[in-house]
Amino acid sequence: MIINKESYQNIVEIANQHNTTVVAVSKTKSVENIQSLYNLGQRDFGENYVQELVNKQQQLPKDIRWHFIGHLQSNKVKKIISFVHLIQSVDSYRLLQEIDKQAQKVNRRIDCLLQINIATEETKFGLNEDALRMLICSMQHSPLSNICIVGFMGMASLSINETQVRKEFQALNQLFNQYKSIQINNYNPHILSIGMSSDYTIALEEGSTMVRIGSLLFGSRNT
Numbered sequence: 118m119i120i121n122k123e124s125y126q127n128i129v130e131i132a133n134q135h136n137t138t139v140v141a142v143s144k145t146k147s148v149e150n151i152q153s154l155y156n157l158g159q160r161d162f163g164e165n166y167v168q169e170l171v172n173k174q175q176q177l178p179k180d181i182r183w184h185f186i187g188h189l190q191s192n193k194v195k196k197i198i199s200f201v202h203l204i205q206s207v208d209s210y211r212l213l214q215e216i217d218k219q220a221q222k223v224n225r226r227i228d229c230l231l232q233i234n235i236a237t238e239e240t241k242f243g244l245n246e247d248a249l250r251m252l253i254c255s256m257q258h259s260p261l262s263n264i265c266i267v268g269f270m271g272m273a274s275l276s277i278n279e280t281q282v283r284k285e286f287q288a289l290n291q292l293f294n295q296y297k298s299i300q301i302n303n304y305n306p307h308i309l310s311i312g313m314s315s316d317y318t319i320a321l322e323e324g325s326t327m328v329r330i331g332s333l334l335f336g337s338r339n340t
């Protein structure tokens with residue numbers, strides 16, 4: 118598959134107008150595909166699977182900023198801890214503790230996003246509002262020194278209904294603003310990671326500061 122330079126530059130330009138970072142989601146795509154996009158200037162890439170990420174990281178330029186965006190099992194954290202740039206899919210305090218513990222061993226502080234469940238149509242991974250409140254409460258009582266919570270991530274329903282998707286993004290943006298002013302150590306939420314290929318233009322209108330785009334850049338995935 119040949120990366121379409123024009124559509125890449127078009128997406129980056131639209132994102133830049135909103136001061137939004139584009140993360141190229143490269144899951145299932147080859148290192149050659151990733152290298153082509155890298156050659157056009159892309160540096161932020163997102164992956165869902167630990168082993169796939171580790172393999173690609175070893176073969177590709179070291180200045181790539183790797184985002185982990187899939188469900189992360191605690192026992193696999195150590196495999197990515199030495200190089201991961203941002204873990205976008207933290208959905209429990211237990212996972213946060215494990216990231217903190219492994220980060221300490223390699224003397225790093227790892228930026229994390231809390232994945233919030235905003236989809237109403239189907240259940241996906243992520244914290245609901247109660248779980249979010251409890252996680253923040255745990256952070257207040259026993260702060261973790263080798264992580265920093267830098268924002269929220271969410272996925273809208275796989276809905277063809279634009280109104281529904283917009284509502285979900287608005288709800289998350291509202292929650293994000295509500296939680297922004299809380300004062301805790303290692304808590305500095307300024308990233309709102311919403312928007313994928315099918316809904317990133319809506320996300321940009323609803324306050325996204327980071328979009329995660331796969332199929333629009335790399336073509337559809339064979340699953």
Ligand SMILES: *Cc1c(COP(=O)(O)O)cnc(C)c1O
Nearest residue numbers: 142186313314315329330331332
């Ligand atoms: C696969 C994936 C994306 C990108 O999806 P596209 O529809 O291909 O843009 C974004 N975010 C997450 C969490 C993903 O798993």
